[in-house]
Amino acid sequence: MVVVITFLAISCNSETKSTSEQTAETDSGAHCVAKGMPSRSGAIRQAALVTASGETGTEDMVLIPGGTFQMGSDEFPDSRPLHTVKVDGFWMDKHEVTNAEFARFVEATKYVTVAERPLNPKDYPGVPADKLVPGSAVFTPPNQQISLENPLAWWQYVAGASWKHPAGPQSTIQGHENEPVVHVSYEDAAAYAKWAGKRLPTEAEWEFAAQGGKGNRKYYWGEELKPGGKWIANIYQGNFPNQNAKEDGFAGIAPVRSFPANPYGLYDMDGNVWEWCQDLYRPDYYRNSPKENPKGPTDSYDPDEPGAVKYVQRGGSFLCSDQYCIRYKAGSRGKGEVSSGSDNLGFRCVRNQ
Ligand SMILES: [Ca+2]
Numbered sequence: 001m002v003v004v005i006t007f008l009a010i011s012c013n014s015e016t017k018s019t020s021e022q023t024a025e026t027d028s029g030a031h032c033v034a035k036g037m038p039s040r041s042g043a044i045r046q047a048a049l050v051t052a053s054g055e056t057g058t059e060d061m062v063l064i065p066g067g068t069f070q071m072g073s074d075e076f077p078d079s080r081p082l083h084t085v086k087v088d089g090f091w092m093d094k095h096e097v098t099n100a101e102f103a104r105f106v107e108a109t110k111y112v113t114v115a116e117r118p119l120n121p122k123d124y125p126g127v128p129a130d131k132l133v134p135g136s137a138v139f140t141p142p143n144q145q146i147s148l149e150n151p152l153a154w155w156q157y158v159a160g161a162s163w164k165h166p167a168g169p170q171s172t173i174q175g176h177e178n179e180p181v182v183h184v185s186y187e188d189a190a191a192y193a194k195w196a197g198k199r200l201p202t203e204a205e206w207e208f209a210a211q212g213g214k215g216n217r218k219y220y221w222g223e224e225l226k227p228g229g230k231w232i233a234n235i236y237q238g239n240f241p242n243q244n245a246k247e248d249g250f251a252g253i254a255p256v257r258s259f260p261a262n263p264y265g266l267y268d269m270d271g272n273v274w275e276w277c278q279d280l281y282r283p284d285y286y287r288n289s290p291k292e293n294p295k296g297p298t299d300s301y302d303p304d305e306p307g308a309v310k311y312v313q314r315g316g317s318f319l320c321s322d323q324y325c326i327r328y329k330a331g332s333r334g335k336g337e338v339s340s341g342s343d344n345l346g347f348r349c350v351r352n353q
């Protein structure tokens with residue numbers, strides 16, 4: 001396996017975080033990978049070439065009525081302050097976009113995802129050409145308990161990993177058609193949405209939908225971590241990252257609809273895979289964001305990585321737990337570099353009413 005680890009090692013290693021900062025990690029592989037991987041956003045802009053399929057149906061979507069809600073969370077610095085937001089109604093995919101759905105898109109458009117595209121040596125001065133191989137970030141847990149300070153201890157850039165080969169070249173999506181597609185960059189997700197006659201949700205739409213009409217609570221499903229003693233979302237139990245107790249039944253990705261739907265009929269808004277939103281990311285956006293149908297700031301800024309263009313991700317993944325990444329909690333935000341994917345990052349789409 002060839003890994004482009006030289007760059008990765010620089011930045012993710014360089015961070016030393018307090019315990020509270022660690023638990024606020026987003027643990028998106030893309031977040032970590034972006035720290036060492038120069039952006040590939042200069043690669044072929046295939047999304048611009050994708051045309052809409054003309055699809056207008058709302059099969060496998062639900063109508064979210066729109067309304068006013070409390071957005072954000074006081075628990076996370078970049079989710080403050082809690083503020084009142086109004087969103088119009090919209091249709092939303094009931095579940096994360098699946099491998100089967102993404103395969104239909106690729107079949108129809110011959111789209112090549114960012115993770116599958118060659119890397120331009122100009123973007124990586126000093127890196128030998130044989131290291132510049134297409135690939136993506138794969139969760140690769142160590143065998144023993146380790147410090148949680150260095151995400152590179154469990155994230156590896158795997159050559160040949162892509163949506164078709166989620167764990168690397170030898171892996172396949174055959175038999176996993178009903179699982180969420182992963183290793184999709186923002187551009188890939190937006191291209192799929194455009195083809196499907198849909199779009200990515202705004203962050204406000206996503207959170208409004210996740211609340212299920214129940215208001216701002218600790219978790220999107222309620223105030224208790226395990227209502228009735230049962231796990232009702234695919235997150236991480238056990239000792240992160242090396243001892244996955246999989247009490248919820250899944251060590252990794254679960255097929256969509258494996259856990260109960262929320263009151264709107266939406267599945268896996270919590271956990272399973274992170275979901276791209278259309279908004280650019282800034283940690284200070286909520287301090288002065290529009291009160292109606294906010295669509296994100298006009299530029300992106302992440303103090304952890306000032307040069308990177310980042311978009312918001314929501315909901316957490318199968319790697320989230322109270323021990324490390326608590327960003328599956330209601331109102332919390334994730335972020336990812338525009339050209340990066342990982343095996344715990346996917347998306348779902350919406351359509352205007
Ligand atoms: Ca799990």
Ligand SMILES: [Ca+2]
Pocket residue numbers: 096268269270271272273274275315316
């Ligand atoms: Ca999800």
